[in-house]
Amino acid sequence: MKAIKVAAVQAAPVFLDLNRSIDKAEQLITEAARNGAKIIAFPEAWLPGYPWFVWLSSPAEAMQFFAPYHHNSMDVNSEQMNRLQAIAQRNDIFINMGFSERENGTRYMSQAMISNEGDLLQVRRKLKPTFAERMVFGEGDGSDLEVVNTSIGRIGALNCWEHAQPLVRMAMHAQGEDIHVAAWPSFCLYRDMAYALGPEVNNSFSRTYAVEGSCYVLAPCATVSQEMFDIMAQTPEKAHLLNPRTSKPGGGYAMIYAPDGREMCEPLADDEEGILYADLDPVLIDMAKVAADPRGHYARPDVLRLVLSKEKRSVMSELNSAEEASIVRPFEVEE
Incomplete structure (x- = not known):
């Protein structure tokens, strides 16, 4: 890994656009690159925004948002993805973008890793959408659960509560990450009745991941904008569900963590948009692994081992059509 400056986004997208x-x-x-960052990380499903509508009302009422959400989700082979690649190349910066991926009639909670030369290095899908998210998104598989080796270090990424799944974390730790992107939507929903969805618990996941994996963690976190309130929270009851503390915009708690768990920058106010920066020193990774290298001296594969299936799921398997099928002929009696 190289000594570099990194950036994590705390901002809302233009919702459903x-x-x-x-x-x-x-x-x-462009701002991050101008300030010297070599990689910038975006929140979960930042394009075209996290689908809060499935948490605020009945499935029947939420149906009004499904068509525009699907239409504004991004196909991997699209003009929009090509544009992101061109932006990365023009600014000489790596991008990890959280987006709703559209493939035919299904959406996936995906993360795209784009190099500073504009190459699409990886698109990975969230293995298991969480709770209400399953109304919107399909499941990923193990084929893309991998760490990417780049010119600035080994980079991996997970979404949201994938960081609460021990086996998923270990699958990434075992591949030797230097930099990890822990992408989050925002931390304001249901805060008066679901403490586990708030910033205290979820930022502790990111911090623990850094220590557990002996790696740097970029934890971008979106804000819920006034525009999103206007579109989805048409009643005081819905506004309360979306942000019980104020019924107003907020929920941004982005942070960058060192391999020893320390915060590497000052946080923004939870309703403030901006970019967090930190300078990464590879020596801190080496120092962290002196105590606990999760894939080396601190592992016990003779006692505990993880099995990762890299098979890509498919609804259809084809037999080899090039071979002619055996023909069974009726028995012929010689005269």
Whole structure:
């Protein structure tokens, strides 16, 4: 790993508008690159925004948002993805973008890793959408649960409560991450009745991941904007569910953690948009692993081992159509 400056985003997209959200992403990416960052990380499902509507009302009422959400989700082979790649190349910066991936009629909670040369290095899908998210998104598989080796270090990424799944974490630790992107939506929903969804618990996941994996963790976290309240929270009851503390915009708790668990920058106010920066020193990774290297001297594979299936799921398997099927002929009697 190289000594580099990194950036984590705390901001809301232009909700349900893919192209305008990419416009906003370009502004943030350009700013980060101008300030010397070599990688910038975006929150979970930042394009075109996290689907809070499935948490605020009945499935029947939420249906009004499904068509525009699907339409503004991003296909991997699309003009919009090509644009993000061009932005990365133009600014000489790596991008990890959280987005709703559209493939045919299904959406996935995906993260795209784009190199500073504009190459699409990886697209990975969240293995298991959490709770109400399953109304919107399909499941990923183990084929893309991998760490990418880049010119600035070994980089991996997970979404949200994947950080609460011990086996998923270990699958990443075993691959030797230097930098990890822990992408989050925002931490304001249900805060008066679901403490586990708030910043205290979820930031502790990111911090613990850094210590457990002996790696740096970039934890971008979106804010819920006034625009999102106007679109989804048409009643005081819905506004209360979306942010019980104030019924107003907020929920941003982005942070960057060192391998020893320390916070590496000052946080922004939870309703403030901006970019967090930190300078990473590879020596801190070496020092952290002196005490506990999760894939080396601190592991006991003779006692405990993880099995990872890299098989890509498919609804259809084809037999080899090039071979002719055996033909069974009726028995012929010689005269």
